[in-house]
Amino acid sequence: MTRQPARFPEELKKKLRARFNEDWRKELRRKISVKERLAIERVAMPENEPMERIKGFFEVNKGYTPEMAMEEARRCLDCANPTCVLGCPVAIDIPTFIKLIEKGDFIGAVKIIKETNSLPAVCGRVCPQEDQCEGHCAYVKMGKKPVAIGNLERFVADYERAAGEVEIPEIKLKKGKKVAVIGAGPAGLTAAGELAKMGYDVTIFEALHEPGGVLMYGIPEFRLPKSILKEELDYLRRLGVKIITDFVVGKTATIEELKEEGYEAFFIGSGAGAPWFLGLPGEELNGVYSANEYLTRVNLMRAFQFPEYDTPIPRGKRVAVIGAGNTAMDAVRTAKRLGAEHAMIVYRRSRAEMPARIEEIKHAEEEGIEFIFLTNPKRFIGDENGWVKQMECIRMELGEPDASGRRRPIPIPGSEFLIDVDIVIIAIGTKPNPLIPQTTPGLELAKWGEIKVNWDTMETSIPGVFAGGDIVRGGATVILAMGDGRKAAYQIDRFLSEKRD
Amino acid sequence: MYRIIFNRPIAERIKHMRVVAPFIASKRRPGNFVILIPDEKGERIPLTIVDSDPHQGTIDLIYQEVGTSTFKLGLKREGDYLYRIVGPLGKPTHIEKFGTVVAIGGGVGIAPLYPIAKGMKEAGNRIVTILGARKKELIILEKEMGEISDDLRVWTDDGSYGKKGLVTHGLQELIDEGLKIDMVLAIGPAIMMKFVTKMAAEHNLPIIVSLNPIMVDGTGMCGACRVVVGGEIKFACVDGPEFDGHQVDFDNLILRLKAYRKYEIESLERFAGFYPEVKTYLQGGVR
Ligand SMILES: Cc1cc2nc3c(=O)[nH]c(=O)nc-3n(C[C@H](O)[C@H](O)[C@H](O)COP(=O)(O)OP(=O)(O)OC[C@H]3O[C@@H](n4cnc5c(N)ncnc54)[C@H](O)[C@@H]3O)c2cc1C
Numbered sequence: 060m061t062r063q064p065a066r067f068p069e070e071l072k073k074k075l076r077a078r079f080n081e082d083w084r085k086e087l088r089r090k091i092s093v094k095e096r097l098a099i100e101r102v103a104m105p106e107n108e109p110m111e112r113i114k115g116f117f118e119v120n121k122g123y124t125p126e127m128a129m130e131e132a133r134r135c136l137d138c139a140n141p142t143c144v145l146g147c148p149v150a151i152d153i154p155t156f157i158k159l160i161e162k163g164d165f166i167g168a169v170k171i172i173k174e175t176n177s178l179p180a181v182c183g184r185v186c187p188q189e190d191q192c193e194g195h196c197a198y199v200k201m202g203k204k205p206v207a208i209g210n211l212e213r214f215v216a217d218y219e220r221a222a223g224e225v226e227i228p229e230i231k232l233k234k235g236k237k238v239a240v241i242g243a244g245p246a247g248l249t250a251a252g253e254l255a256k257m258g259y260d261v262t263i264f265e266a267l268h269e270p271g272g273v274l275m276y277g278i279p280e281f282r283l284p285k286s287i288l289k290e291e292l293d294y295l296r297r298l299g300v301k302i303i304t305d306f307v308v309g310k311t312a313t314i315e316e317l318k319e320e321g322y323e324a325f326f327i328g329s330g331a332g333a334p335w336f337l338g339l340p341g342e343e344l345n346g347v348y349s350a351n352e353y354l355t356r357v358n359l360m361r362a363f364q365f366p367e368y369d370t371p372i373p374r375g376k377r378v379a380v381i382g383a384g385n386t387a388m389d390a391v392r393t394a395k396r397l398g399a400e401h402a403m404i405v406y407r408r409s410r411a412e413m414p415a416r417i418e419e420i421k422h423a424e425e426e427g428i429e430f431i432f433l434t435n436p437k438r439f440i441g442d443e444n445g446w447v448k449q450m451e452c453i454r455m456e457l458g459e460p461d462a463s464g465r466r467r468p469i470p471i472p473g474s475e476f477l478i479d480v481d482i483v484i485i486a487i488g489t490k491p492n493p494l495i496p497q498t499t500p501g502l503e504l505a506k507w508g509e510i511k512v513n514w515d516t517m518e519t520s521i522p523g524v525f526a527g528g529d530i531v532r533g534g535a536t537v538i539l540a541m542g543d544g545r546k547a548a549y550q551i552d553r554f555l556s557e558k559r560d
Numbered sequence: 561m562y563r564i565i566f567n568r569p570i571a572e573r574i575k576h577m578r579v580v581a582p583f584i585a586s587k588r589r590p591g592n593f594v595i596l597i598p599d600e601k602g603e604r605i606p607l608t609i610v611d612s613d614p615h616q617g618t619i620d621l622i623y624q625e626v627g628t629s630t631f632k633l634g635l636k637r638e639g640d641y642l643y644r645i646v647g648p649l650g651k652p653t654h655i656e657k658f659g660t661v662v663a664i665g666g667g668v669g670i671a672p673l674y675p676i677a678k679g680m681k682e683a684g685n686r687i688v689t690i691l692g693a694r695k696k697e698l699i700i701l702e703k704e705m706g707e708i709s710d711d712l713r714v715w716t717d718d719g720s721y722g723k724k725g726l727v728t729h730g731l732q733e734l735i736d737e738g739l740k741i742d743m744v745l746a747i748g749p750a751i752m753m754k755f756v757t758k759m760a761a762e763h764n765l766p767i768i769v770s771l772n773p774i775m776v777d778g779t780g781m782c783g784a785c786r787v788v789v790g791g792e793i794k795f796a797c798v799d800g801p802e803f804d805g806h807q808v809d810f811d812n813l814i815l816r817l818k819a820y821r822k823y824e825i826e827s828l829e830r831f832a833g834f835y836p837e838v839k840t841y842l843q844g845g846v847r
């Protein structure tokens with residue numbers, strides 16, 4: 060869920076206002092008229108050809124050139140009341156960074172973004188911009204395509220990296236206090252980075268053998284190249300953050316035990332890693348996967364390079380993915396790249412309700428993914444070897460809106476039919492992993508096992524233990540996880556500063 | 561990095577590895593396992609922790625060379641390193657004083673049986689052990705099991721050692737002798753656990769089995785390890801690996817264990833191209 064301020068908080072308003080009134084900004088506004096700006100077409104993101112890209116795992120989007128970025132930046136009207144900023148969960152000063160691009164100061168632009176967003180190269184690629192900044196852009200109200208804020212953010216972040224100009228901030232006085240961060244996803248990485256910059260001695264404990272969380276094991280290379288994650292991790296290490304992999308908090312050591320090792324505060328960013336299954340007959344068959352397993356085998360274990368890498372993945376010819384979120388799109392497009400002749404999305408609602416980012420749906424359609432809407436599986440049927448061969452489905456129709464505001468799908472009696480499949484991937488969501496709650500007495504939980512926090516401070520029911528990202532929100536987004544990590548870092552600093560030793 | 565103290569054969573194609581992993585050594589309890597990755601390109605594979613020395617910071621693992629990953633382990637020498645190990649994972653065994661516990665181990669399943677039986681012994685149980693394997697050369701840990709057993713009997717399929725027959729014959733023998741059995745522990749191939757469980761059901765005996773499905777993360781994140789227990793899907797890595805045998809759908813487990821057979825053979829054949837010793841083994845036919 061996006062929690063965003065309905066109005067500008069005073070402080071933010073002041074900051075935006077002051078920059079809005081700087082001379083260079085006034086100058087730029089004068090240079091090109093609103094009418095001229097409105098006449099510019101949104102600069103399309105250059106992409107690799109669909110039929111080429113399904114042959115490999117390389118990134119689909121190629122990124123803007125500097126000229127393209129400056130052209131797109133000229134579209135931005137530099138509104139006095141920039142509603143896009145309200146749409147951004149971390150309130151990036153969007154008009155200032157875009158106007159810096161217009162001026163050609165790309166490094167200046169990325170610095171503005173980094174005031175509140177530690178992972179712009181990631182967010183520029185994976186944020187659901189249509190629901191956030193771009194969805195609130197003034198152009199949308201005029202019935203036009205919004206300014207491509209995400210593409211611009213991505214451009215400056217990539218520019219900075221390519222230029223080798225990623226600056227390592229000077230670390231203030233070492234505080235000599237140890238903080239433990241649990242989980243190396245976007246929430247944990249951000250919290251660790253902020254705390255390190257403040258001078259804390261930060262160690263990240265990660266259960267898997269590679270850090271990155273969903274950015275590593277979930278989101279495929281064709282959407283988020285691992286090289287970007289690698290550079291973010293290098294940056295953290297240069298800030299002095301220690302990353303200990305293969306360490307499952309709750310199993311290898313509990314929070315209580317880490318306390319005895321001298322950690323004075325904790326940030327839990329352990330994500331919502333546990334997959335939901337449907338609870339349907341035949342779900343135990345071979346060939347039925349959770350999206351987590353399927354994507355982990357391919358992304359983390361590199362099964363697409365089997366047998367050079369030891370982890371296998373069957374290359375299905377008829378692959379059905381249940382669900383229509385980003386995870387489902389990632390899974391179905393991965394299946395296509397692994398050679399599926401029919402890579403299908405099976406979704407119980409209609410096209411309009413699909414929760415995935417618009418760009419992912421567009422890319423999936425271009426790549427020949429088949430969409431079977433208003434359809435829900437009822438059971439999976441196996442062959443004599445226990446391998447799934449068919450899926451019995453039922454047609455659905457949309458009824459009244461439910462709690463989420465989306466129209467509720469209702470099965471149409473007697474409409475059952477069979478789909479031939481050799482792989483089924485279940486991508487209907489995940490829930491928090493109970494390992495940490497089970498081993499941390501006193502940690503209060505919400506309905507689905509999310510850790511309860513005070514939303515003002517991100518502190519849990521245990522003093523000194525903070526949490527953020529999917530473990531407190533259920534499955535959410537990278538930007539919200541990052542925002543939580545950042546907020547918690549400041550609160551940890553406050554907590555430790557107030558604490559008497 | 562995790563340094564290997566020794567890695568030596570203890571039976572045909574079965575090896576015993578001791579490796580430095582201090583966190584795990586001090587935390588592990590009977591029934592726990594680790595996930596390890598032999599090298600950079602390796603898989604994540606689960607192995608039960610057979611024993612540990614918290615002072616030396618070492619853990620002991622026993623494995624049978626059957627696929628690429630275990631052959632890779634087998635090629636490691638003293639002083640080499642394992643790429644990764646994580647643990648201890650899984651729920652530790654529920655240990656209590658039941659009375660007489662019959663501990664049944666089949667083949668390399670004797671390795672995970674040992675720490676559990678030892679824990680049961682320490683809790684004051686009388687341990688009656690049945691060890692089974694295809695032939696004499698595949699019986700492991702007989703001495704160690706003997707030290708914690710009040711009675712130990714070996715059965716081999718071909719009669720090359722101990723009595724000739726399956727472990728189910730061993731259990732039948734105890735039942736026929738009128739032994740009062742309070743708990744059965746059975747660890748071995750899925751098919752063996754299935755038949756031991758069947759016999760236990762016929763005689764109304766409670767039984768604990770330890771399941772060995774294919775795993776990836778081992779932390780409840782992927783569902784690769786799902787097993788059907790009491791009609792419900794459970795994740796063996798976090799809900800198990802031990803379960804009430806009477807509730808387990810062994811036929812499903814047997815099918816799931818075969819899921820990657822084709823790939824395992826492909827992978828091993830490729831691997832054998834680099835290692836003549838593996839090739840020789842393969843020519844003997846993969847079981
Ligand atoms: C396939 C997929 C595609 C997605 N696409 C998008 C998208 O396009 N845009 C978007 O905004 N969001 C997307 N999301 C959601 C987004 O990735 C998550 O909201 C975000 O990663 C949450 O970050 P996090 O740091 O809270 O947790 P995670 O990224 O889940 O990281 C948690 C980390 O903690 C580790 N961990 C867990 N338990 C323990 C433990 N006990 N001890 C030590 N470590 C532990 C895990 O191994 C993991 O590395 C996607 C999610 C998936 C699965």
Ligand code: SF4
Nearest residue numbers: 147182186191192209
């Ligand atoms: S972080 Fe996301 S919401 Fe904020 S400006 Fe960038 S793309 Fe938009």
Ligand code: FES
Nearest residue numbers: 778780782783797
């Ligand atoms: S091995 Fe992944 S959930 Fe058990």
